[in-house]
Amino acid sequence: MKPFVTVLALVLYAAVSKGQCPTASAIIQKDTLIICADTTYTLTLPGGPGNSYTWSTGETTNSINIDQSGKYWVTLENAVCPPVTDTFTLLFNSLILEPAVKDTLLCLNQPATSLVAWGKNLMWYDSPTAIAGSPVPPVPSTADTGMTWYYVSQTILGCESPRAKLTVEVIEKPAFDLGENIVIPCGIKGVVLQTVEQKYTSYAWQNGSTAPEFLATEAGSYTLKASNICGSFADTVQTVLCNTHCVNFPNAFTPNNDGLNDTFKPGAFCPVTTYSFMVYDRFGKKVFESKNPSQGWDGKINGKKADMGTYVYYCIYDDFMLKRELLLKGTVTLLR
Numbered sequence: 001m002k003p004f005v006t007v008l009a010l011v012l013y014a015a016v017s018k019g020q021c022p023t024a025s026a027i028i029q030k031d032t033l034i035i036c037a038d039t040t041y042t043l044t045l046p047g048g049p050g051n052s053y054t055w056s057t058g059e060t061t062n063s064i065n066i067d068q069s070g071k072y073w074v075t076l077e078n079a080v081c082p083p084v085t086d087t088f089t090l091l092f093n094s095l096i097l098e099p100a101v102k103d104t105l106l107c108l109n110q111p112a113t114s115l116v117a118w119g120k121n122l123m124w125y126d127s128p129t130a131i132a133g134s135p136v137p138p139v140p141s142t143a144d145t146g147m148t149w150y151y152v153s154q155t156i157l158g159c160e161s162p163r164a165k166l167t168v169e170v171i172e173k174p175a176f177d178l179g180e181n182i183v184i185p186c187g188i189k190g191v192v193l194q195t196v197e198q199k200y201t202s203y204a205w206q207n208g209s210t211a212p213e214f215l216a217t218e219a220g221s222y223t224l225k226a227s228n229i230c231g232s233f234a235d236t237v238q239t240v241l242c243n244t245h246c247v248n249f250p251n252a253f254t255p256n257n258d259g260l261n262d263t264f265k266p267g268a269f270c271p272v273t274t275y276s277f278m279v280y281d282r283f284g285k286k287v288f289e290s291k292n293p294s295q296g297w298d299g300k301i302n303g304k305k306a307d308m309g310t311y312v313y314y315c316i317y318d319d320f321m322l323k324r325e326l327l328l329k330g331t332v333t334l335l336r
Contacts, residue, residue, distance in 0.1 A: 021081030027074065032089045036159035040067040041090065045074070052077045066090055098164035099154040104140070105200060107230035108172045112140045115166060119154030127151065128163055140168045174201050174226035178237040181270075181320070182216070186242035190217035193224070193237060201228040245326060246270040246319050247293065252333040255299030264288075264332055265296025266315065274318040274325070279311050279332075287311070299334055308334050 027045070035041045045053060047062040054075045055064055066072065073087040099119025106112050114137040115124070123133040128151050140148060148170075151163040176195040184191050194213035197203075205214045206223045216222055216239045225234040246268055253264040264279070272293050279288040279297050287306065288297035299306050315328040 027076055027086035028088045034091050034093050034157055037092045040065050050079050093159050096156050096159050096161040098162050099152055101164045101166040103167040106142050106170045108142055108145055108170055110142055112142050114139050117152045121155040123153050125151040142170050145170045145172055171200060173231035174198055174228055174233040178235045181238040184239055184241050190215045193222055201226050246272060247317055249330060252335055254335045256336055263296030263298050266293055268293045270320040272317050276316045279313045281311055308336055
């Protein structure tokens with residue numbers, strides 16, 4: 001059932017006993033009455049002695065209920081005064097729009113300000129069915145991430161609009177991990193570097209690509225930077241090819257004290273933990289041994305210059321990039 005609006009008496013006319021007869025404009029003061037939608041309007045006229053009413057609806061009482069927009073008339077008759085008819089239009093206002101709102105994005109644990117909506121006589125609610133509202137705009141909490149919903153209406157000409165829904169979402173500064181150094185397996189095009197895409201976040205790789213994933217086809221350094229309204233974050237990962245080693249040995253050295261290639265030792269381009277390096281002559285006799293990759297063989301055996309020629313070396317170490325223990329075996333030529 002539609003609710004009834006407050007009963008209003010809209011007739012203003014002088015008492016007949018004073019010898020004053022009402023005019024048409026004095027029966028109902030306004031030609032157009034605007035009423036809130038979804039209500040039933042009760043129009044009541046004074047029921048003085050000798051007054052009789054005839055409505056366009058056929059009713060003859062001094063009070064009628066109206067629940068539809070339209071044009072109505074009423075005739076007032078009295079034994080003293082001539083009949084007077086007044087016509088009026090009643091409109092049920094169903095065109096009150098929701099106030100304009102804009103969803104709000106906030107940062108975790110950062111100060112927030114009062115919510116904003118655009119309309120007249122705003123009323124804020126914490127649910128679509130809440131009975132009590134507040135004209136004071138709420139200040140959202142940023143203590144935790146996630147969504148919160150608020151509802152707001154506006155009131156025009158005494159009629160309250162439907163409630164507009166406003167979403168407040170709290171997000172964090174970007175954070176991700178591309179992982180440890182990655183090996184590109186032999187025989188494939190490359191490996192996909194990626195992170196879980198976060199809403200409201202933009203991405204940029206070292207070459208300008210803006211997707212959250214990147215196909216790494218070559219050994220090298222790859223950096224991803226992510227940004228949103230709360231800040232930015234970047235992470236870098238190294239990729240190596242399947243046949244790449246952290247430790248690489250030259251195939252010759254010249255221990256002649258000229259400052260160039262005077263010692264035989266590996267080039268290490270990444271951290272080396274476990275390490276064991278040995279050099280043997282052509283008869284299988286060990287001529288050098290080291291547990292330190294920075295220490296090389298100076299081309300001497302027991303303090304004397306070793307003969308020129310080919311020597312065999314072995315190296316066992318934990319490869320930082322490939323994440324496993326490797327055994328390297330090869331030959332090196334000693335030149336003078």
